[in-house]
Amino acid sequence: MVIIQNTKREQDENDKWLGMGNQVLLDYFSTYAAVKARHSYGPQGHRGMSVLIFEASASGYLEAERLHKHFAEEGTDKDTWFSNCRILFLPGGNRHLYGYLATKEDLEFFNRHCQGKSRLKYDMKSYQKMVVHQIRQMSEDSQQLIYLKNRVVKEKKHAKALEVSFGIEVAKGNG
Incomplete structure (x- = not known):
């Protein structure tokens, strides 16, 4: 205030x-x-x-x-x-x-x-509680979000690799 x-x-x-x-x-x-x-x-x-x-x-x-x-x-x-x-x-x-x-x-x-x-x-409330802790928590949340976004990208690449690999295997089996 x-x-x-x-x-x-x-x-x-x-x-x-x-x-x-x-x-x-x-x-x-x-x-x-x-x-x-x-x-x-x-x-x-x-x-x-x-x-x-x-x-x-x-x-x-x-x-x-x-x-x-x-x-x-x-x-x-x-x-x-x-x-x-x-x-x-x-x-x-x-x-x-x-x-x-x-x-x-x-x-x-x-x-x-x-x-x-x-x-x-x-x-x-203390400055520590109202500002420092909240900013620290936002920073941790931001780092967690970046980690999860990177993980989703890796999972998509892995899924794509599996699709390609599975598609090749299916094609070999039919040949």
Whole structure:
């Protein structure tokens, strides 16, 4: 998951904050393979904090990490967000978004005012388990697939040789 900061937009007639919609956030980061977006709400409405959720796989983690690196390269990462140097608006009035890979503490803060079904459920897993082991398994599966393809080719050649040999034997027997 990647935390996206500064996603609240405006206040409604009841002075409650409104934020970016799920689809708007997903569209904004469409070059990354996020599967869902969620927002954090408190007593004053949208808290300006959202989360992009990626597939629970090695490729999902790598996509989230790629987005995290994008924010770091742009200078809009977690350190900048929590510093006094952040810029809330871009020229033209659009909000300047900040983002970073979510930690357990970030997700607890995200859920601070959430109860029941509105709480973001998550399960923290190690990098080893989610990425290293899955990539190793994909590599082993790939090697097994190559081995099996080569074996099928050899079996076909052997079958063809037997056909030719059997055809020759039949022809000799009839001659």
